[in-house]
Amino acid sequence: MSYAIDQLPDLAPLGGHWATATSRDAAFGHAVEIGQALLPSVEWPYQPSQCPAHRGTWYLDGELLLCDGCSIDIT
Ligand SMILES: [Zn+2]
Incomplete structure (x- = not known):
């Protein structure tokens, strides 16, 4: 289960910040807003919807x- 976006840990120690991305909720199939990390030294190859x-x-x-494919919070 992911944190709510406003409860995600601060990425400032890593020099990064959070963006929001839209993903499909696996259980219900509707779009949900999720936190996607942006870090200066790391690139992720996928968007959450295709990861x-x-x-x-x-x-x-x-x-x-963080997901190795798309950097969403999967803690
Ligand atoms: Zn992913």
């Missing part, structure tokens, strides 16, 4: 897990 990745990388000393 095939199912694993992530931890940031902020294990506080935040």
